[in-house]
Amino acid sequence: MQLTIGPILFYWHKEKVEAFYHSLSQLNLGSIYLGETVCAKRRELSLEDYITLARTISQTSNAQIVLSSLALLEANSELNSLKKLCSQTDFLIEANDMAAVHFCHEQQLPFIAGPALNIYNAYALAELINCGMQRWVAPVECSGLQIQQTLAQLDDLGIKRPEVEVFSYGHLPLAYSARCFTARAENRPKDQCKRCCIRYPEGIEVFSQEQQKLFALNGIQTLSGQVQNLISDVAAMRQAGITHARLSPRAEGFIETIKQWQAVLNGACAPLPTNDCNGYWHGKAGMFHLGDQHA
Template sequence: MKLSLGPVLFYWSRERLLNFYADMAEQPLDIIYLGETVCSKRRAMSLDGWLGLARELRECSRAELVLSGLTLVEASSELSSLKRLCDNGELLVEANDIGAVQLLRERNAPFVAGPALNLYNAHALSELIDCGLRRWVPPVEISRHLLQDCLHQLDVLGRQRPQVELFAYGHLPLAYSARCFTARAENRPKDDCRFCCLNYPEGIPMYSQENQALFTLNGIQTMSAEVCNLLPDYPEMAATGIDVLRLSPRYEGMASIIQSFAEVRAGSMPPLALDGCNGYWHGQPGMLRIDGAEL
């Protein structure tokens, strides 16, 4: 299986982003996603900046480079930016909003279907394959058995399977809202947030009244509190027919995480004890931790 680095979901400074991708260029990655998917106010990097970074990465990395678009398009200015992204003329685009699918279809451009698109069966996939879908990142809550059923449905329909890229590591993006939760936490209106997401490079942890970690708040995005980690499930993922494993960027220690997945891919035994959560993959609540001994 290939390894991909998903788009950075948090708001980091331009300097931090450039340093991060300079480090990632040296890692055994097959695909690197660039771009802003959460909030259009996060302008540490413009589209031209992302494209310039992509050109630099081409010089020092063998990885395929992909541009990711916004997940929630609310304003005409965001739609205009999305059109520019779809017209970039250099890189494959990851569509995270159905509007991006329409724009790419009009341009006869192939695309990646991101995890925010509600694609849960072969009939929906078949429609998007006709629009140009080449690689599919299933929704993060999809289970192994549901994924197998969906791929089998495609075979029954006589449709060629797209590449399947599974979200295998990172805080799970669960939901999006028009309201900015990070600004609200600092008692600021969304239109005057003062880019306070910069203060939380891995989001704001949210706890229950019993002090149990439930979610991570990241601007308009609600994420899992636990980090999803499917490395112990590597053999089952390989047997399911998955082509790519997506690793979502963390602020620290990302190189060691990539190396752990690369070592298992190269033949090392996957760990039995799980550090993180993997419930969704096993058809259970996502926050659960199911170790190999429990399977």
């Protein structure tokens, strides 16, 4: 099983983004994803900047470089930008919207099906495989058992399994909305947001009346308040047929997290459970944490 680094979900300054990706270049990683997946207003890096950065990283890292697309398109300009992204042939595309699937298929380019595509069964997977999908990033709420059963269903259909990636660490992307929650929290109209989400490098925490951390608001995206961490479920992930474990970037301490995961994949014992969650993997409410179990 290989480690992948997902696209940065938060809005960081350009210098921080560039420094973050350069820090990954010497690590043994399977894939590195770059690109804006949340909001087209976030323009610290343009598409050209991301492509340039991808080329730079590819010269110093053995990892596969992937460019990720937006998950929610709201304007013709965003559709045109997506078409331009899917027209470049230097790097594989992570399609987070069916328009990206269409553009890649139209040009007969392979792609990765991102977690925002809501693919839950073998028949839907078969359609995307026919369109050129090489890897399926399962929706974050899929359990290990559901993934295992879906892959077995593919086997029964006589279709070769794609690579399978699971969101294994980070704040879970739960929902997208046309409304910008970060702008609303600052009493700003969405069209006059002044890109205020750059002030929240891991989103705005939302608590229940009982002070339980429920969500993190990240522009138009709602994230889980807790961090999912499947590091104690590595054996079950392998058994379920998972080929790639995705770690989602965080503002602090992320390199240490990568090294911890690498150690466990190489045979070290998983650390003791913390306040992280893994409920979805076990078919339970996502915010729960369960001990070592098979899928």
